Each structure stands twice: as C-alpha cells, then as structure tokens.
Amino acid sequence: MTDAPRLTRAFFARDALDVARDLIGKRLRHGPVTVEITETEAYRVGDTAAHSRHGKTARNAAVWGPPGGAYVYVCYGIHRMLNLSTNEDGVGACVLVRAARPVAGLDVIAARRGGARGPALLTGPGKVAQALALDLAMNHHDVTAPGGLEALDGPAPAGLLVGPRVGIDYAAPADRDAPWRFALADTPWVSHRRGLTRAPEAAP
C-alpha cells in the first residue's frame, strides 16, 4: 500500500471547528507509529475554554502560529497534549487530539503505554501524546512537512458523533456547552461517550 499523502496547510487554514470535524479518520505518523484520529475538540477564537483566552505567551505561542503547527503543552505536570494550530497565521485557534486508534507500530505503542491493551492504549489526549512520544520540543513543528510528526490523509469516516468538550467547567456556559467535540461513530476508541450524539450526514 502506498503512503497516504500529507494533509496540506490549506486543510488546517480553516476555522478550528471545521478542521476538528474533518480530522476524524485522518492519521498521524511519528517514526514507527501511525494512528488514526478518532476524537478531537475545537478551541476557537474568543473561546473562554481555550488556552488562547488570556492572550499570547511563550507557552501557547504555537496556537497563533502557522496552520498545521503543533502545540504541545504539559497538563497536571504529567500529561503532554497534542494540538494542531488552525485558521490563518496569527489567529489563536487550534484543535486538540483526544483519542486515536492504532494503525501501525502497535508493539511500540503498547510498550510506551506501559503494556496496556485495547482502547486504554489511546483513548485520552495524554495517552495519544505518550504513544506518539511527543514532548515540548515538538512545539511549532509543522505536521504538513515531511519528517518527524506528520499528518496524513485517511479513510472517510462512516459516521460522526458530536457533543460538548471535556474538562472545561471553568469556561463560560455558552462555550462549556458548545458541541465542539467530534468523535468517530461505532468505535471503542473514544475517551468519553457521554454527551455524544450522532451528527446528521453532511450534504454532498
């Protein structure tokens, strides 16, 4: 099977909501490991749940960077989380990758995840970054360019689920309840099924 093409910068140069939805079924490759994205969340401009809400700092600068740039940060001092910058260069919006399904390198993934098996391997943002061996040095890395972490095209998803995002109780109610989380339907590779409902099929 031939290598899937990388996603283009134009793919990421759209509203985070559109990118988050369209990333379901796409793939991430880093060395021996390839995974298929099964769950995402959009963090948009003016979003009180987003890290961009207090303005640009050295830590979150990648969110404002060119579309397709990686934004990795440490949560709870332990977990690293992968985001991909969206919209135009200079706009503070991104998509968080929350869950994935193994495509290649299962042995490596399991080893990095402490020998876990099944959906526990990749159902959660901290787990995805751990399986892909990502750290803060990955910040600003361009996933549309060859080498290192790459975002690749993948099969079109059969069905999508949508629902509110996870872990953002601090946000304004409108943002907290906004259905800006997307997941692949009919798969166990999703972190929290709660609150997700099937999305209507998009018009062709």
Place this chain on the structure above:
DNA sequence: ACAAGGATCCTCT
C-alpha cells in the same frame, strides 16, 4: 527563585 495552576488518568465503590 517560587507559588500556583491545571483541555488528565486511574482506582475504587
């Protein structure tokens, strides 16, 4: 230098 914040994970009823 230091205090404080966490877009989670895991175990246990």
Place this chain on the structure above:
DNA sequence: GAGGATCCTTGTT
C-alpha cells in the same frame, strides 16, 4: 460515576 493523585512549566516577585 466520582474523587483524589501527582509534579512540571509558567509567569510573576
């Protein structure tokens, strides 16, 4: 389904 563990990075004195 709920509650606590856990410790690194950042922004500010």
